[in-house]
Amino acid sequence: MLTPAFILRRLSTILAVSIVTLTLLAATSGILIAFYYQPAAGAAYDSLQAIDQTIPFGWLVHTLHNLSGNLVIVVGLIQIFVMFLGERFRRSWLTAWVSGILFTLSAIGLSWTAMILNWNQIGFWRLKIELGTIEAIPFIGATLREILTGGSVGSLTVAHMYTLHSYVISLAALGLSIVHLTGLVFQEREMQSEMPAVQPVPQEVEAIAEPSSAQVSI
Template sequence: MLTTARYEFILRRLATILAVAILTLSLVAAISGILLAFYYQPSAVGAHESLKYLSTEVDSGWLVRGVHNAAGNSVIVVALIEIVVMFLGRQFSRSWLTAWISGILFTLSAIGLGWTAMILDWTQTGYWRLKVELGSIEAIPVIGSQLRDILTGGSGLNTTTVEHMYTLHSYVLAVGAVVLAVIHLGGVLVQEIELKQGVRFRLEKLVAPFVASSTEQETDSNAQTLTTSGSQK
């Protein structure tokens, strides 16, 4: 029982720490992304040049861009680790379910943020990578062509594509990721409180027989003392 309680405590505390890290990295990525947006131009002509100007001409621009990229990549790794930790410590309670679903949705949002960002710097690598992946999307039955047209703007990769990806990246997925990170942390904290109460209840139940036995022994001892005292009188 004590081993199980210790195991649950370790997983519970690790899940909470990872949830705090997820929210922190999400906020860092969001704030640094807002700073980048002051200089970024979402167009085929200006995307690469604006980021180049930001990295070379703006004070600490390279640092802000580096922090944004590092936070965006790190949060995916942390979110995947969090899913593994929550799976190992599954409790099948309402709070666990809330944290579990929000954690999965957050991970998908974080991956989506990385995917939509591939074309935003308008480099050859991002261009051809997106072109290949759009071909895979187009192969999806029924909705593939429509989904590709929504992402690209109905034609080849151009300024419209950059604008669509930038909108999804900055206004849809980024906002959704921060909201999901908050919900996930809230669910994990509620789960920790519930598990702490459950562990305390099980420990009290485990110790109760010993306490009762000790009380009975003390009662018997007191009774014997009173009997002896009465006999002496």
């Protein structure tokens, strides 16, 4: 029966599959880009230009990487809203809910660490501004800025951001997307197991309900 709860569960499952698909697409295209990318100031921009202009279908891989990375954030935010509407306070739902939130935060983190990886003017000055905000955090701001940049914004900053983007956060996002989908699958199985089984109609009842051929002829 198409109840609102059923529709929300199906929609959340479809969105979870979309999240895993987009994450795998971003990871695969990212690996292909990493074959030619050089994480250094100046060289990062030149290598991406070479990928877009000289590598066969490099522009397509680069575009798919950017689109999948941005789209997965949108899908993740929609998924959080859909799961909030169809909340079910059980362990499987809570697992999917928490992993979905953490995944969306990871996807945003991937987008943030990628801002300097192309080494253009927009990414450079945007990072400088946001590093000032990070440095204003009490007690840990200066240390956190030093960890992210390695000093002044330059080749070491690109290398740090590339490491976080390609290895740390991306692996976490991939694992969280799988956990998220698994939690929703287990929730669906639990819901189906709790549904009452449909009992078959006994043959005696069917025989009584159906009129005999003699009655029909009369």
